[in-house]
Each structure stands twice: as structure tokens, then as C-alpha cells.
Amino acid sequence: MNLLLGTFTIGFILSLLAAGVLISFRIFNFADITAEGSLALGASTAAVLITSGAFGPAAALLISALAGAAAGVLTGVLHTKFKINALLAGILVMTALYSVNLHVMGKSNIALMNEETVFTSFNRLLSISESANKTVLILGFPASVKEAAAAALAFILASSGGALLYWFLGTELGAAMRATGNCPQMAAALGVNTELMIIAGLSIANAFAALSGALLASYQGFADVQMGIGMLVWGLASVIIGETLVRDKSVGFAITSAIMGSIFFRLLVAIALRFGMNPNDMKLMTALFVLAALVLPRIYKGGGRFAGAAVK
Amino acid sequence: MYSPAEYSKKIIYSLSKLAPALALIFCASAVLLLFSAAPVNRSQIAKFAIVCYSDTPISEDGVRGIKDGLKKHGYEENRNYKARVYSAHSDSAALNGIIDAVISEEFDLIFTISTPALQAALKKIKKTPIIFSSTGDPVGAGAGESFTRHAANVTGICSLSDFSGMINLVGEIAPAAQKIGTIFCPSEINSVLYKQRLEKAALEKGIKLEAVAASTAGEVADAAESLCAGRGVEIICQIADNLSAASFTAIIKASAAARIPVFGFVGSDAKHGAALSYAKDYYQGGIDSANLAARILKGESPAGMPFEYISKTTLIINKKAALSGGLKIPESVCRRADSIIE
Numbered sequence: 001m002n003l004l005l006g007t008f009t010i011g012f013i014l015s016l017l018a019a020g021v022l023i024s025f026r027i028f029n030f031a032d033i034t035a036e037g038s039l040a041l042g043a044s045t046a047a048v049l050i051t052s053g054a055f056g057p058a059a060a061l062l063i064s065a066l067a068g069a070a071a072g073v074l075t076g077v078l079h080t081k082f083k084i085n086a087l088l089a090g091i092l093v094m095t096a097l098y099s100v101n102l103h104v105m106g107k108s109n110i111a112l113m114n115e116e117t118v119f120t121s122f123n124r125l126l127s128i129s130e131s132a133n134k135t136v137l138i139l140g141f142p143a144s145v146k147e148a149a150a151a152a153l154a155f156i157l158a159s160s161g162g163a164l165l166y167w168f169l170g171t172e173l174g175a176a177m178r179a180t181g182n183c184p185q186m187a188a189a190l191g192v193n194t195e196l197m198i199i200a201g202l203s204i205a206n207a208f209a210a211l212s213g214a215l216l217a218s219y220q221g222f223a224d225v226q227m228g229i230g231m232l233v234w235g236l237a238s239v240i241i242g243e244t245l246v247r248d249k250s251v252g253f254a255i256t257s258a259i260m261g262s263i264f265f266r267l268l269v270a271i272a273l274r275f276g277m278n279p280n281d282m283k284l285m286t287a288l289f290v291l292a293a294l295v296l297p298r299i300y301k302g303g304g305r306f307a308g309a310a311v312k
Numbered sequence: 313m314y315s316p317a318e319y320s321k322k323i324i325y326s327l328s329k330l331a332p333a334l335a336l337i338f339c340a341s342a343v344l345l346l347f348s349a350a351p352v353n354r355s356q357i358a359k360f361a362i363v364c365y366s367d368t369p370i371s372e373d374g375v376r377g378i379k380d381g382l383k384k385h386g387y388e389e390n391r392n393y394k395a396r397v398y399s400a401h402s403d404s405a406a407l408n409g410i411i412d413a414v415i416s417e418e419f420d421l422i423f424t425i426s427t428p429a430l431q432a433a434l435k436k437i438k439k440t441p442i443i444f445s446s447t448g449d450p451v452g453a454g455a456g457e458s459f460t461r462h463a464a465n466v467t468g469i470c471s472l473s474d475f476s477g478m479i480n481l482v483g484e485i486a487p488a489a490q491k492i493g494t495i496f497c498p499s500e501i502n503s504v505l506y507k508q509r510l511e512k513a514a515l516e517k518g519i520k521l522e523a524v525a526a527s528t529a530g531e532v533a534d535a536a537e538s539l540c541a542g543r544g545v546e547i548i549c550q551i552a553d554n555l556s557a558a559s560f561t562a563i564i565k566a567s568a569a570a571r572i573p574v575f576g577f578v579g580s581d582a583k584h585g586a587a588l589s590y591a592k593d594y595y596q597g598g599i600d601s602a603n604l605a606a607r608i609l610k611g612e613s614p615a616g617m618p619f620e621y622i623s624k625t626t627l628i629i630n631k632k633a634a635l636s637g638g639l640k641i642p643e644s645v646c647r648r649a650d651s652i653i654e
Contacts, residue, residue: 003348004341006412006436010405098527102498109501111431111454133438141345220408221435222454224428225499227404234405245333253329260333267340269406273398273413274347280367283401293336 001143005151007270011263012154013215014234016161018242018258020208021235023165023201026243026254027181032202033090033232034075035209037097038068040228042210044101047110047223050117057118061214068210069203071097076199094228101225108225117218122153150219157215161208162255168204169251177201178251209235237290238262244294268293348416358393358609361419363410363433365426366402368554369580370594374425374445377598384599385606400429407432415440421605424468427453427501434463441614444468445601446594448502450619464615467608469600471592473506473552473577474625475513478590481627482547482575483517484645485588493522493545493572495535495556495563503553506577510551521549532559536566545572552577552591560584573637579626582653587634588627588641596624626650 017039024032042064049060071093078089102108120130126149128134134145168174179187180197188194209231217223242261246253268289272282314322362378364371375397379389387393398414400407411432414422422442424430430444431453442465447453450470456462459470482489492514496507511521522543526535532555539545548567550556556563557578564585567574573587581589600623608614627645630653634641646652 001345001348003412003416004345007344007409010408014405098499107501107504108499109427109431109453111452113431113434113454216404220404220432222428222431224404226402230403231405242333245336246329248329253326256330257333260330260337264333264337264340266405266409267337267344270409270413271340271344271347273406273409274344274416280399282399282406 001138001141002147003270003274005143005147007266008263009147009151009154009219010216011266012151012158012259013212013219014231014266015158015238015259015262016208016212016215017231017235018238018262019161019165019255020205020212021232022239022254022258023205023208025236025239027178028086028198028201029181030086031090031232031236032072032075032205033087034071034093034097034202034206035090035235036228036230036232037094037101038071038206038209038228039213039216039231040101040223040225041071041097041104042068042213043217043223043227044104044110044225045210046214047112047217048104048106050112050115050218051110057116057121057218061118061211061218064214065207065211068213069207071210072203072206073199075206076195076202079202080195080198098225105223105225110223112217112221112223118215119150119153119218123149154215154219158259161211162259165204165208166252166255173200234265235262238265241265241290241294264293265290348413358387358420359417360393360395360421360423360605361414361417362395362397362423362425363407363414363429364397364399365407365429366554367399368557370446370554370557371399371425373594374598374601377595377600378423378445378602378605379598380595381599381602382605385602385609387606387609404428411436421608423601423605430455430468434466437465439465441605441608442466442468443601443604443608443614445597445622446471448472449505452501452505455619459619462615462619464613467604467614467617468619469597469604470619470621471502471594471597472509472621473592474590475506475509476516477625478510478549478575478577479513479517479519481588481590481645482514482519482549485639485641486547489519489546491520491522491544492547492549493524493539493543494549494551495524495526495532495539496551497527497553497555498525499527500553500555503551503555506551506553510549526555529555529559532556533562533566536563540566540570540572548572548574550574550576550578550581550586560586568636571636571638573634573639579628582628582630582633585633586630587637587639588629588649590625590627592622593624593626594622597622629653 045064045067046060049055075089075093078084079086128145135142136145176192177197180194184194238261239258242257246257269286272285398410424433424444425446427447430447433442448471455466497503507523514521522545524535524539526532576586576589577591579591627649628651629641629649
């Protein structure tokens, strides 16, 4: 049960990253690589703030998200004001963030072994002791109370993040943002400041990525400057797996499917790990699982069309 | 807004849309749950997990060392113990999954190789003994306050290089040397630590260290050129980190062109064109951690076992490389060498 709970926790934490990727990839139609840098930026900022003790863990998360937002603004400005290709703008900011993260932490790795994080605060809120390793039965399976609490907190954070994004994309500003992504000329003709929309959208996307990184660092007990590497690919995979499974591109479904995609992807990784195969084959196995999960339903249904259209 | 009938229609529509995804998540969870809840094989045979963060020669040497070391204590794989090797392939999220999988398997002992693997294990595993290796700074990684006061279920082998030993070699071979150089990687915590330790050891002998940073494999060649050009570096003492280990030939190329000899902290350096290597033997590090494991298996508590350094440093001399760098290795040093490449 603990394995399952841990998988769900990581899945929910990384679903915030998937939500960020959803904005850049599905609204603005490009994969914003800044996310890899801002995930590590969020983790390093949170780690430094938490170890400094000057801020509470929740404040540390918020400030990390703001730091990510700033990184997104930078990418947006490079792209819109200086007309740099969106992919390249992302690559540039991601590269720069690597050094920034090293400066933020002052070294490449910060341990958060016994510090107060949102997870320990949440445990205190529920009066769960950190030292005693109590177990409860969930569906008849024994599970550690701490792991269950962590999964619950990750679920709460991911769903409130998703709800917040849903609400925002329904506001006038959010609608203008989606219009900008769908048809910039039309949006501009209607008086929308499209450049501002792109900048704002990328800043929100990277705030989500940074929040995800800050949570990951809090959960796993350390922030490492290399922890963002490869994460964009996982985020993209979650978004695409999610929309393949859900097949409704309206805003609410798109966000829900990104979260579900992230969970499902992490479950497949966990199964591949648990099978205990040769470690060199693990990534191959993960890829095959994802492939099977995407293809099997289609064979079963007798073929459906996969349309990668923008969020409507 | 909506009438109750319309609401229920909407809910039914949502559920029908989400059903396939929910069903798949449910199935995957069930598979995982049944797998991890299956009664663990409580046989007489001991079970060890070996967790690596990345795939490097250093971790491969470590794994080999652990298995060979266990053999010396009478533990033969698949006969009286089972070992499972995990690698996160440098993916932080997968590392957490590995630790969860390790916990659900109820191993008797967990070996970690590299700093992130140790940290992820420390956070979640509080009872099962953890034995780390390939960790340069276990205290900085959060394993304890000092080498003797540490988390109760943790002990291990610290892989810090022998910096003063290396500086002594520099003094013996090139007594007039004033300035040595190295390339370091600011993003690897071990690399930065090693650079500082080398600098300190060098300063004690009045030698200055010139360090150039490189963050990606592509930058190593440029950093090496810059180190060799006009900085007055007489010997390159290359510290051991993942980055320089992966692109060591780039350093050798630049230094050979400038006729500056290279001393390496990695065992294979001399074979690859360094004048000498003075290396902590990561294979020996594996054997050392197997020795700790044997004590724990006999009933000793890891709480009372201080962290140790890798017990063996190997000196390998490459005479040809030394000569082309303008160095003559004194006979006294050659006699101490574990092996000499002519």
C-alpha cells in the first residue's frame, strides 16, 4: 500500500508540472522548456527558504511559485518583445536558470532531512507523530499514516491547483489567453494584447512547474540542481496520455486529464520498478507500458482518431 | 442555472468521458497493490537492495565491489542471499519510486551508491540498515552530525579522495611546482567539495590551485584549453567528478598539446593518458561497504559504526605520459606504485 501511496503522491506533485505544460503546450502550442529550469528553481528556492527558517513552509512554496513565474515572464519577454523563437527562448532561460539555481542554493544539493516542510506541517495539523511509524488499514491493506497523509496533501494541492487553473481560464483574462493561443490575429483584432497574454500565460505555467519542484523537494527530502533535467518530457507525456484517455478537450476535462495522465504514468513507472527487472531495461519497459496503455483501448474500440487540437 | 436533471446529465457525461482513464488508473493501482501486498518471501535467504542514482563506471565498480566483498564473508549470490540492483537513470522522481519499491520488498539491507540515492533512502527508511558508498560528504547530505554521531540505521563508506597524499606526490615529483590546475563542475556537490579540499591541501604546501568551471560535457574541452593557456599551471590535478570522468580525454588532449602533465584522482586516468593516477578505489569502496554489511548481519547495530573512508588508494604511473609532459618520476615514487604503464 505504501508503494501505491508514494506513487500517487509523486503523481499528484508532478501533475502540477503537467498543468503548467498544458498551458504552454496546449494553449500556446509550444513546449516551454523553461519548465525544467523553473522546476529546479522552485525546489532550490523552497529548500533555501525552508533551511533558513525565516519563512514557514507554506510561504516558501508561494515564494518558489513566484520565482517560477518570474522565470516564465523572462521567457515570455524574450519571445514576444525580442522575437526570439519560443523554443529557443525557453532553452536560453532554462540554461541560465541552471547557474541561477546554483547561486540560489550556494551549492548543488541541499538536504531537508529534519526540516519543517508542508508535509510535516500537515502531519502536525492532523496530529500525526513524525517519529512513531503508525500504520492504518486502507481497503484492508496496511499503510503508513505518514504516507497516507502525504498522498492526501498532494491530492488536495493538485486538485486545488487544477481548480484554480480552471477558474482562471474561465475568467475574461483566461478566455483572452485561450483566444490568443487559438488565433492570435483574431484575438488582436478584438483588442486583446496578445504579447501580454503570452507573457502572463508562460509565467503561470512556470509558477506551476516551480510549485511542483518545491513540493517534490519537500517530499523527497532534498533539492538537487539536476532534478529538473528530463522533467519536461514526463510532463508532456502526462498531458498527452491524459488527453488520449479522456478525449474531451474542454478546459475542465483537459486539466483533469493532465492530472490523471500524470498519475497513470507514475503508476506504470512504479509497476516497471516493482517487477524487478534488469535495471537497464526499466526505461524500455516504461515506454512499452505507455505504448500499450495508449494503443490497447483503440484496438478494443476498433480504432479512434487521435486529434491533438488545442484546448477549446 | 441548471435544473437537477441537467446536472445529473452533466455528471453522467463527465463520468462517461473519464471512465476509461479512471478504469486504467484503477487497474494499474490494483496490479501495483496486489504485487506489493503479495506475501513477501520470508525464506532463510537474506535479501539486499543496491540503489544507484545514475549509470556510471563508478557505480558499476561499486556494485561489483559489494558483491565480491560479500563473497569474502561467505555470502554467495542466489545461494545464501539475493541482491536486486536498481538504477534511477538520473531521474529524481524515479528515485523516489525505487525507494518505495525497496520498502515494499522488505529487504534486509540497503546499499546506496551516490549522494541522491542516500538522501532519498534517508528520508523514508528509518529502520532497515542503509550502507552508503560513493558519497563524498555524508554529513552535508544529511546522514548525521558527524562521522560518529549519525542516524541510527545508517553507516557507510565516504569516498573523499586523499588530497594531501596527492599534493605530497606533486612535491616529490616536481618540487619546484608553484601552481596546479583542475576543472570542476559547480553543479556536482562532490566536485565543489573536492575542489575546496584540494585547494586547502595545496595551500598547506604553498601551492596555488587554478580551478576552471565546466557544467556540460561540451564545455570541458574549452575549460581545459583555458586551463592550459597562459595561466602558469604546471601540473593538472584533475579531481574526480562525473563530468570530468566522462570527458577525460578532452582534458588529456588539451594538456598534451601544451605539454602539461595530468595527475588524476580516478583509477583509469593513467591508462587514458594521465602521468599518474592516485585514486580511491571505488571497487574497494564496494568491498569496504560489504565489510560493514557483514558486521550488521552478525548483529552489530549501524548506530555504533562510524562512517569510514575507502580503505585503499591506488597509485598507477604512466611513464610515457609523464615523460611527454616533461616529468621524470623519481625511483622512490615508482617503487610505491601499484602498477606502472611503460
